[in-house]
Amino acid sequence: MRKHPGDFCFALALPCVSSRRASRKQVAITLPVEAGLTARELVALGCRAEEEGFDYVVCGEVAGVDALVLLGAIAAKTSRVKIATGIIASTIRTPQLAAMGFATLGSLAPGRVTAGIGASSPIIVQQWHGLPFSKPLTATREFVEVFRSALRQEKVYFDGECVKSSGFLLQVDPQAPIPVWLGAINDKMLHLAGVAADGVFLTWCPPAEIPERMAVVTAGAVEAGRNPDDVEVVCSFWAYAGPDTSAAMETARRVVLQYAMVPTHQHAFVQSFPSLAAAAEAWNSNDRKKALSLLDDSVVQTMCAIGTAEQVADRVSAYHDNGVDVAIILPIATRQGAGDVAANTYFSVAGELRRRGLMKGSSSKESGTQWK
């Protein structure tokens, strides 16, 4: 059966488990980078998240902690947990620079790295960084193309509207493919995620609205000739599990309102926030109090999961049941420096998820199968 007697043949036995589909339904945490914690504290939280059985440690960024630096530290101190940005702005760094950062992470933690990127907002890009935000969709499409090409260690020649390169060649081997999650709220970006990304990163999306947003993603995938199942569905939601639910409600109310008032995000709130227009009017005339009063508890509860660990775990399951593959818990910090509050949310929910057989971790006593 050999072409020549000396040939060495290589063969594969085809998988007998549906591993790709089964690799879905995961649970992640986003680190509370805006809660005033030190990087050391954040790294410790990431390490514990691995022990507790979370699938991903996710880190976003605004104007504080640098996500790639922090994830690098966590990658170096963990061995299993996957690490992802969620979300960092593609519009304030070139895809070449991003490829350098993510390839470095890949080289540190082969096969564990995912790049969650998004177009960000005019405030961050234009006002804070003084960079253009005129064509977020084109910029993102071009970013993804060049980022992928660079990570394949191809010499990049690209002459786009927003991205250009002539001869960039990445000098560090990312070791394994680095999937791209695309942060998407509006229809055009959701569509682009279906066309070009490995995963769509949803946010401010109650479980019931997942199928509707995914219909847009699916349309994009089908148009691009892809199998829509190949697009991973990732959704992040704000959560609090603990005793002080009223403080959490008040914090969450402010957070919801703040995000609902960001023009690029408003679309996400239309369905669940009936008095959105009135609140926006009050907000724009600087009447924050009135705007807040227009935001009912029920809206906050729909957007965020606030209550007991059981209730937050129920929300995780609700996301999974509605088609989400990776549900990400973003903790509500009731005060600055509240690492303990975030930890309590993460790990009480982790305990509950383990009890339900939805997650495995070393603190799990019930399995009895760990080899000592």
Added chain:
Amino acid sequence: MPPADKAIEIAKKNEAAGFDAVWWPCHLMGWHSDSVWTPDITPLANYQKNPHVYFDPLVMMGAVGSHTETLKVGVVVTDLIRRHPAVAAEMMLTVDHLCKGRAIFGLGSGEAMNVTPYGMDFSSPVGKLAEGLEVLRMLWRAEGPINYEGKFFRLENAVLGLKPYNDIEPQVWTAAHGPKMLRITGEQADGWLPTKLDPAVYRQSLDVILEAGKERGRDMDEFTPGILAYVLVAPDEATLKRLQEHPLIRALMVMLPPDIFRRLGVEPPVEGFHGIIPAALEREEAMRIIDAIPPKVVDYYCFCGTPEQIADQVAEYHAAGLRHVIMWNITAFGDPSLAGWSFKALEQIKDHLRSR
């Protein structure tokens, strides 16, 4: 595993990636007990209702073989208890015609779990294979009605009008470990498919095979020494350790013979795997078996490590005569989230070895 057409897509991808063959296992019943196929042990249980989901490998070989160009397609392994030699003879020729001569049929003496629960007889499995192989070849070569009076099979005025593709008989490889099976392999098979043995034992067994073949007057230059390699691939030591500890990985090791367990200083969990019917195992017994299998057994029986480390291990077998390695990637049983990465890693193993 459904959807069936996905297999064609996967096979094409692997053909493009430079693999020489793809193989399917042949099981009515899988190795894992239903009682441990639960979400607290594996997330796979959330997506796959039971651990026994298999397509018929010969049908898949025909489908994939007719959609590929150079890739060989194989079954690792079926037996002549569940498939009467005459039925097998016709199916194998049909598949080989569809594949235009690219099929490889792995045959073994069978496993009780695929036989006895279905009311078939598992006595004298090795004798049945030896005799069945004779019948198979006889039918492929028959130019008219044939008669055969065996201990297990009787043929009277039996015909098989269909002849091999291009008049070249399909490749038949055998899964052989014991002395009787090694002799049968040398005398009647075109290739050998053991699971992992020590490289020195691999060489010795191969010599037994080649000797038996030569005694029969066969030209053994065309014989292919293969292996069914269980591969547990991990990016680093800590991940590997975790995979080796996983209950579903350890459970697979039950098929090792008791004397190997003893040699590793481990009391065998059962006296021979033929006594085990996974679907009938109660949870308590399944967990007892798993708990009796330490990770070092996994380390012994599987090719374990990073892609580089595994390439080094396979290279030792190449030096001992191995010429066709079938990598069965069991990584996903230990951690489904590593599935995608681990298949990429198999490509790296292949590329490492090719470049040597």
